[in-house]
Amino acid sequence: MVGNMEGLILQSMQRYNILPITSRCDSYCIFCSHHQNPPEVQTYSFGHRKYEDIIASLEYLDARKKIVIGESATKLIEGEPFLHPDFLDILKALRERFPKTQVSITTNGNFLHNDVVRSLKNLEPLEINLSLNAITPQNRRKLMGKRARDMEPVLKSFKKEGLVYHGSLVALPWLTGWEEITSTIESLQENNSSTVRVFLPGYTKLAAQEMQFPLNLWDDLDSFIKELRKKFQIPISLEPPRIKNLSSEITGVIKDSPAWKAGLKEGDIILRVNDNPVFFRVEAFQNVKKLSRMYLKINRAGQEMNLELQKEKDEAPGFVMDYDMAPETIDDILEIISRYRPERVLVLASYLGYQVLQKALEQYIPEGVKLYIQPVRNEFFGGSIMAAGLLVVEDFKVALREWNYNHSEKIELILLPAAAFDHTGRDLTGTSYWEIADYTDCPIVVI
């Protein structure tokens, strides 16, 4: 177990540039996934890592990429970093070793007293992701447990020190009222938060009754957030996004950012970056990010126009877009297809992502290759869960059995989403994707 844990910590650092600090948390959020997981899910709690161990492991981080603290990309449980007694010293050591690298910290804010916020100001460039959830103290305690602090003074302190931060909330309007979402966003805007991320709530089949809701709530939230975007200037993103198309549409623009100065607005669709056409959001964002000075052709409410955008190379442009499709995923799929040369490909995808994936692949798939996309139900987690990262081998087996039952076409290649597997090809229960091979005689590739 210890060897496995150390392996996961190093994997987290080397593959994702995530620095694990602690698995402990002082809060008890009713939406926290750790309270809803089926018992077969393999997660690893590592308590507080020792200061010496953390410092000794810094060599595994990449100075060229953002260093992330408080988020998990592996089976490690990430807790509240500021709960670690040495966290500020760890940050100072990190800053000494990586003087210019941006460090992103996700925190519930309970430990952010004025002196801590002042210390953080001296450790920039930082990006603080504040899990606010509710600005009204009683609603915050209702969602996050009795230790949840009043966040108004923390926001004021961030504003006073001029710290770069982003606020987030899991939207649970049946518990807090819709007005709580509006006032939380209002407070973040007033206190100079760069953006707000609103997370759609989710629940598994093991969630407490109070966490369960009718799924049309997601559509209601989508409409509600669209209305709030008209009311507030701060960019408000809804995650996971409710998008079904490929279009380089801007969701919001951060005040005083390069995109703001260039005159970009919410709702603009980027058509070209210099002379290069762009078709989807992540592609547009990446193309703009890597340049310093460029012309953008945009569509604003049906009118095409050109804008000039200037910034540092690799600096974030300051507009916010929903995440649709990584260009690398399309490149990888095309490369696999050119390697295997199949006539018929079956892609097993999540319910959340399959429509966008279908649109992207229809556009790029080589002639002569027939593509089938089968959405896979998250039976294992159940409830409202529909994400690729929470699919397990058993879900893929069920989907493949159903597909075989309903189709007679001979498939020559099956693609599975990489988000469902770790680097050894195992799902969240530790089952290898090779078990799916019992249901087919064609190659299976995780992409």
Ligand code: SF4
């Ligand atoms: S702050 Fe995060 S880790 Fe802690 S209980 Fe809430 S959701 Fe879970």
